[in-house]
Each structure stands twice: as C-alpha cells, then as structure tokens.
Amino acid sequence: MNMLSVKNLTVFYENAIAINKLSISVNKDEIVGVIGPNSAGKTTLMNTISGLMLDTKLKEDRRGGIRISIFGTIEFLGENISNTWPDKRVRKGIALCRERHPVFGESDVEENLKISGYLSSKEQLKESLSLVYDTFPKLLAMRRRKAGLMSGGEQQMLAIGIALMARPRLLLLDEPLLGLSPNIQAQLVEAIKKIKQQTNMTILITEQFARPLIPIIDRGYVIENGMFAFGGNKDELYGNPDVRKAYFGVDYDEE
Amino acid sequence: MLLSVLVYGFINSVILAMVALGFSITFGISRVANFSHGGFYILGGIFTWYGLIKLGMPYFLSAGLSIIIIGALGALMYKVILIRLRGLELSEVIATLSLGIVILELLRGLGVFGYEFRNPVFMDGSVDILGVGVGIQRIIIVCAGALLLILLHFFVHHTKMGLAFRGVAQQEHTALSVGINPDLVSMLSLAMGSVMCALSAVLILPLGVISVDEGYDILIKALAVCIIGGLESTLGVLVAAFIIGYIEVLTSMYISSALTSVVPLACMLGILLVRPSGIFGKSKEIEERV
Ligand SMILES: Nc1ncnc2c1ncn2[C@@H]1O[C@H](COP(=O)(O)OP(=O)(O)OP(=O)(O)O)[C@@H](O)[C@H]1O
Ligand SMILES: [Mg+2]
Numbered sequence: 001m002n003m004l005s006v007k008n009l010t011v012f013y014e015n016a017i018a019i020n021k022l023s024i025s026v027n028k029d030e031i032v033g034v035i036g037p038n039s040a041g042k043t044t045l046m047n048t049i050s051g052l053m054l055d056t057k058l059k060e061d062r063r064g065g066i067r068i069s070i071f072g073t074i075e076f077l078g079e080n081i082s083n084t085w086p087d088k089r090v091r092k093g094i095a096l097c098r099e100r101h102p103v104f105g106e107s108d109v110e111e112n113l114k115i116s117g118y119l120s121s122k123e124q125l126k127e128s129l130s131l132v133y134d135t136f137p138k139l140l141a142m143r144r145r146k147a148g149l150m151s152g153g154e155q156q157m158l159a160i161g162i163a164l165m166a167r168p169r170l171l172l173l174d175e176p177l178l179g180l181s182p183n184i185q186a187q188l189v190e191a192i193k194k195i196k197q198q199t200n201m202t203i204l205i206t207e208q209f210a211r212p213l214i215p216i217i218d219r220g221y222v223i224e225n226g227m228f229a230f231g232g233n234k235d236e237l238y239g240n241p242d243v244r245k246a247y248f249g250v251d252y253d254e255e
Numbered sequence: 256m257l258l259s260v261l262v263y264g265f266i267n268s269v270i271l272a273m274v275a276l277g278f279s280i281t282f283g284i285s286r287v288a289n290f291s292h293g294g295f296y297i298l299g300g301i302f303t304w305y306g307l308i309k310l311g312m313p314y315f316l317s318a319g320l321s322i323i324i325i326g327a328l329g330a331l332m333y334k335v336i337l338i339r340l341r342g343l344e345l346s347e348v349i350a351t352l353s354l355g356i357v358i359l360e361l362l363r364g365l366g367v368f369g370y371e372f373r374n375p376v377f378m379d380g381s382v383d384i385l386g387v388g389v390g391i392q393r394i395i396i397v398c399a400g401a402l403l404l405i406l407l408h409f410f411v412h413h414t415k416m417g418l419a420f421r422g423v424a425q426q427e428h429t430a431l432s433v434g435i436n437p438d439l440v441s442m443l444s445l446a447m448g449s450v451m452c453a454l455s456a457v458l459i460l461p462l463g464v465i466s467v468d469e470g471y472d473i474l475i476k477a478l479a480v481c482i483i484g485g486l487e488s489t490l491g492v493l494v495a496a497f498i499i500g501y502i503e504v505l506t507s508m509y510i511s512s513a514l515t516s517v518v519p520l521a522c523m524l525g526i527l528l529v530r531p532s533g534i535f536g537k538s539k540e541i542e543e544r545v
Contacts (some may be wrong), residue, residue, distance in 0.1 A: 050432055063342050090434030100430060104425040111412070115422040116433040166433040178277060 001028040002078075004049065004094075004170055007196050009072035011044050011053070013224070018044040020226040021072070021134055026170065026204050031196060033213045033220035035205040035237075035247050041226035042206035043099050046174040049074060049204070050096035051086030068082060076170070093169030097176060101159035105148030109139055112147050113159055116165035124167065132161040133197065135191050153184040157191070164195065172197075173205040177212055186214050208235055210247040222247065260504055262387040266404075268500025269400045275492050276403070276474055281329075281448030283487030284424045285441035287337055287347055289329070291355030292452055293474030297467060298358050299453030300460040301367060304374050314377070320454040329449025331405040333442040343443075355474065360421035363467045372465040396458050402452070407489070420444060424487070428455045470515065479519035483526045485533030494534055498522065 004026040011019040019041045026032045036042050047053045048070060057068040073082050081089055104112045113132055117125040127192055133140040136157040142150065147158055163171055173192070177185045192214050196203060207213050210220060220237050222230040228241055237243050274296070277287050283288050289295075306317025332354060340346040376392040383389075411417040422430035423440040431437055463469075480499060484491025499519050507515045526533060 052428055052432060055428070055431060059342055062339070085436075086431045087434045090432070095434075095484045098429060102426050102429050104422055104429065106425055107421060111418065111421070115418045115430070115435075117421070118419050118430075120433045133461040162429065162433060 002026075003028045003076065004204065005075045006045075007073045007075070009045070009048060009074070010070070011041070011048055012067075014066050015206055017044075018226050019048070021067060022223065022226065022228055024221055026202060028202055029200055030159060031192075031203040031205065031216050033210065033217040034204065034223060035208070035210045035213070035220055036206070036223040036229075037208060037246075041222050042223070043174055044226070045223075046096055046099075046172050046204075046206060049095055050172055051081070051084060051089045052096065052098075053212045054083070066125050090166050090168070092188070094172065095163045095166035095168035095170075096172040097159050097163035097174060100178065101155040102197045103147040103155050103158050103162065106146065107170060108144050108146055109150075110143040113161055113165050115168040116162040118166075120165070120167060125165075128165045128167055131195075132164050135164070135198075136161060143194065153180050153188075156184075157190065160188070160191070160195075162240040164199075168201060171201045173203065175208065182212075189213070189216055208247075209249060210243070211249055213246060214238065214248075256508070258385045259274065260501075260508060261388045262384055262389060262500040264497075264504040265305035266389070266393045266397060267504050268497040269397045270455075271476055271480055271500050272493055272496035273396070273400050273403070273451075273459065275484075275496060276407075276475040276489070277448040277455065278477040279481045279484070279487060279489065279492045280407070280451065281444050282481065283443035284420045285333075286344075287333070287441065287445060288344075288351065289448055290348055290352035290474065291332065291358065292448075292477050293470035293472070294358030295325050295328065295449050295452045296330075296456045296472040296473045297367075297465060299456040300465045301362060301372070303457055303460075304372060307374065314375075318457040322450055322457060325453035326446045326450035329444040329445050334443040335379060337441075337445070338438060355470070359467050359470045362470075366399065367467055370464055373463075374461045374465065376461040377406055390462075392458075392461055399454075399458055403454070404489075404493075411458060413516075416440075416443065450483030450527075457520060476519050479523040481533075482523050483533055485536030487532070488535035491533055491535030 002025055006022065006024040009019050009022045010017065011130065022045065024034070029164055033047065034042055044053070047056070053068065053070060057070065060066050060068055073080055075081065076092055076094060081092065084092070104115055105116065113129055116123070117128055120128060138154065139161060142154065147155065150158065160173065160176060176188055182187070189212055192203065195201060205217070206214065213220070214234050217234060220231065220235050222243055230237070230240060238248065278289060278292050281287055300545060302321035302324060303318045306312040307314055317323045332351070337347060338351050340350060376390065376393045376396055381390045382394060411421060419430065419435045419440055422435055423437045425435050479494045480492055483498065484495035499522055502522065503515045503518045506518055530536070
C-alpha cells in the first residue's frame with residue numbers, strides 16, 4: 001500500500017533550486033533511504049514532507065526575507081497534504097526527527113519526551129515512554145540529565161525518541177548518523193531496526209553515505225543537486241558502480 | 256525603622272515581582288514583549304471598579320470577570336495584530352506599545368482621574384509583623400504572590416499545555432514537528448500574561464487610587480524588573496524584584512520619596528551597562544526559564 005508519494009516536487013530558495021522535479025514514494029512497512037551528498041536537498045525534502053517548510057516560508061515572507069517557492073504535490077495515504085500545516089501532519093501520522101538533533105536543551109531527558117507526547121493520551125504517553133526507554137536504555141539511565149549537556153550521540157538518541165513520542169505512522173529521520181562515530185552509528189542503526197520490528201512504523205531516512213543504511217533499508221533513492229539520480233533496492237544500489245563509488249566509500253581497487 | 260524597611264521592602268518586592276511576572280512569562284514563551292502591560296493593568300482595575308461600584312456586582316465576580324476579559328484581550332491582540340508581525344520585533348513593540356497608550360489615553364479622555372476611582376481593600380484591618388503594622392491587603396498580596404508562583408511551577412512542569420509552552424520556548428520547530436502549534440501556544444502565553452497582569456491589578460490597586468499615569472509607571476517597573484533579572488527567567492524576576500524593591504524603600508525612607516520612581520530606571524540602565532543580558536540572562540540557569 002502506498003503511504004507517501006511526493007510528485008514532481010520542486011523547491012526554490014530565491015532563484016536557487018534545491019529540489020528539482022523530484023518524485024519519491026514510500027510504501028507501508030518499508031524503510032526507504034534517501035542518499036545524497038552535502039546540499040543535495042535532503043533536509044529541504046524532509047522539511048517539505050513534514051511541512052516545516054511551510055512555516056519557514058511564512059516566516060520568511062513576513063520578514064521580507066528570502067523567497068521560498070514550493071511546487072508539486074505531497075500525498076499521504078491518498079490525501080493531498082501539500083498545504084497542510086506541520087502540526088496537522090503530525091496528527092495525520094508524520095513525524096520528523098530533525099537534522100543535527102535540535103532537542104529541548106534546557107529540559108531534562110524525560111521532560112523532552114513528555115513535551116513531545118503532546119498529542120498522546122496518558123496511557124499512550126506511558127506506552128511511548130517505555131518504547132523509547134526500551135529502544136535506548138541509555139536515555140533511561142540519563143532521564144534526569146539536562147538535554148543540552150548530553151553528547152551528540154546521546155542527543156541524537158533523544159531526538160529520535162522525541163519523534164517516536166509523536167507515535168507516527170511514517171517516521172522521517174534526517175541524517176540521524178551525521179557526525180557520529182562508527183560505533184554509535186551501528187548502535188543507532190540497530191535501534192532503528194528494533195523500532196521497525198516493534199512498531200511497524202514506516203521509515204524514510206536520509207544519509208550522505210549508503211553503507212551504514214544498507215543493513216536496514218528496503219529501497220533507496222540517490223539524489224544529487226535536488227534531482228533524482230538513481231533508485232532501486234539495496235542490491236541494485238550496491239550493484240551500480242557509480243553509486244558504489246560515491247556512496248559506499250568503496251574504491252575501484254577493491255573490486 | 257530598620258524593621259519597617261525589612262517588612263515594607265519585602266512587600267514592595269513581592270508587588271514588583273507580581274507586576275513583572277506576566278510580562279516575563281509572555282516574553283519567555285512567545286518572545287513577544289507586551290508593552291501594553293500598563294494599559295491592561297489599569298484597564299483591569301477600571302473594569303473591576305466599574306463592575307463593583309457602578310454595576311453593584313460582588314467584588315469577586317467583578318474582579319474575576321475583569322481578569323477574564325483582560326486575558327481574552329491579550330489573546331485577541333495576538334490573534335488579530337501580533338500574528339501578522341511575528342519575528343518583526345520592532346513592529347511587535349510598536350504595536351503593543353501603541354495599544355497600551357491608546358487604552359491609557361482613552362481612559363484619561365473618558366475622565367478616569369481622581370479619588371473616586373478607587374477599589375476598596377478586600378478586608379480592613381492590619382496585623383503586626385516584627386512590630387510593624389501591615390494592612391491585611393498587603394498580606395493578601397504576599398500570599399497570593401507565593402500561591403501564584405507555586406501554581407505557575409506546577410502548570411509549566413506538570414500539565415500538557417505547560418510542557419508545550421516550554422517546548423515552544425526552547426525549540427519552536429522541534430515542537431512543531433511533534434504536533435505542537437506555536438501560534439496557539441503564543442496566543443495562550445499572551446492570554447496568561449494578561450491574566451496575571453489583571454490579577455496583580457486587582458490585588459494591588461486597592462492600595463491606592465487608580466490613575467492613568469500609574470499604567471506607565473507599572474510598565475516601566477515591569478520592564479526594569481525583567482531586564483535586570485534577565486528577560487525570561489522567573490528566578491531572575493524574583494531576584495530583580497527584591498533588589499529594586501528594597502532600593503526603592505530605602506530611597507524613600509532615607510533619601511526622598513520623590514526619587515523612588517527613578518530607582519527602577521536607574522537600576523535598569525546600570526545593569527544594561529555591566530551585564531546587558533541581565534543577572535540571570537540566557538546561558539546561565541536556563542532551567543529557571545519559564
Ligand atoms: N534556508 C535556506 N536559504 C537558502 N538556501 C538554502 C536554505 N536551506 C538550504 N538551502 C540550499 O538548498 C540546497 C539544499 O540544502 P539542504 O540543506 O536541503 O541539503 P542537504 O542535502 O540536507 O545537505 P547536508 O547533507 O549538508 O545536510 C543547498 O544548496 C543549500 O545551500
Ligand atoms: Mg541536511
């Protein structure tokens with residue numbers, strides 16, 4: 001069943017094109033990767049899917065800042081949500097874990113999670129809390145720690161936890177592995193796999209490199225300069241020499 | 256003499272804190288500096304007076320209604336005016352300041368002046384504290400202030416909406432991406448700040464006459480306390496209120512009561528020179544914010 005379909009999405013910042021006629025679809029129960037180098041448009045894509053871009057655009061318009069233009073459509077479960085505000089999209093089931101883990105720095109871990117359970121009932125809140133603590137036992141141990149004082153890896157776990165608290169059907173993860181050591185990356189990938197198993201959430205995940213994602217994704221898109229460059233299942237991704245060279249960190253000689 | 260400085264300084268400080276708290280809460284959550292604070296304060300007092308004296312309502316009803324109306328006015332101001340100006344700080348200040356001045360000057364034009372405009376104290380009489388006679392109204396103010404702080408703390412840390420307030424205050428886009436509507440939160444923060452403003456008017460105005468000029472005075476005091484404390488820190492508001500509160504009382508007792516109105520401004524300028532972000536501004540003790 002098709003869950004998300006992005007059709008012909010085009011996003012401009014002033015006259016610079018960040019996303020160029022991009023179409024992407026995600027089926028229910030899939031984990032789909034979006035792979036692309038710096039400034040390929042991954043964050044722009046994720047923010048547009050979650051709707052945050054509408055808010056950014058509005059604020060820029062109000063202050064007479066940069067002009068953002070968005071074209072194309074975004075459908076979620078068959079419904080056109082292109083003009084739906086981000087908080088409404090969360091109610092429909094889309095939650096975004098933003099790039100570079102912007103957590104609520106002055107609140108402790110537990111308060112971060114409680115804030116993010118805004119839409120949940122009391123029972124749901126309890127349930128989500130135990131899912132998050134179960135997935136990231138480290139967070140449980142640090143539940144009274146002020147979020148702003150945690151390490152990058154810990155904050156990233158919390159950021160994912162924050163998105164989980166919204167109990168999404170479609171979880172968007174924007175570069176969750178950015179800037180983390182291979183060890184922590186492996187832990188997070190493991191956690192994402194576990195989340196998938198326990199909740200059957202559908203997941204769309206962006207990353208600069210494909211290698212760490214390969215164990216978990218079903219399919220992937222490669223985007224460059226905001227444009228579709230390649231797409232396929234993981235064997236197809238790995239089978240393409242250009243993709244392998246650019247996004248798997250595999251050298252020619254290794255072949 | 257010393258004891259009365261102690262006692263009256265304390266009470267004066269609590270009054271300042273109450274006056275400033277509404278301003279600080281709104282700013283801490285939504286970043287709107289509500290310069291119509293003084294206008295709302297006097298309007299709240301006049302509504303209470305009108306209901307009580309002119310319409311013959313019971314005191315608590317008239318006061319309660321006034322507080323609700325002022326809260327709604329704050330929300331309305333956000334919904335109608337401020338929502339279009341979000342992020343344009345100067346425009347926000349100009350809008351709220353103009354509204355405040357319009358309210359105050361309108362009241363002046365309508366003839367709000369004189370001894371007639373006076374809300375009675377809740378309860379007559381006085382009690383003896385450390386050998387200093389203190390009117391019951393002042394005792395009520397201090398108790399209400401303490402209660403308000405406790406309620407505020409509970410609200411912010413233990414209710415869903417309070418937690419949403421904290422979320423928006425810290426990371427608007429993260430809050431938005433988990434389903435919190437920042438515009439709703441900002442509107443409620445204005446309503447809440449306005450409610451606290453009107454509540455302080457209801458409690459404090461019976462100590463004197465309701466005058467339009469007091470509205471300007473209150474705005475300056477609230478601003479001074481907030482700037483000195485560090486704009487969005489509740490602890491900062493308390494500390495700053497006590498500093499200014501005691502300096503004011505000392506000035507009026509030992510120097511000249513004509514100079515007390517200069518104290519808040521002088522302290523504010525002093526702080527802006529040495530520590531522009533206020534005693535508890537930003538970075539430091541962020542935990543206390545909201
Ligand atoms: N707020 C903005 N204003 C102007 N240009 C922007 C803005 N945000 C992004 N861009 C531009 O849009 C393009 C895509 O940026 P985006 O952040 O979406 O890329 P990304 O793939 O997430 O990159 P990274 O891997 O570095 O996070 C870039 O060229 C960037 O400079
Ligand atoms: Mg990015």
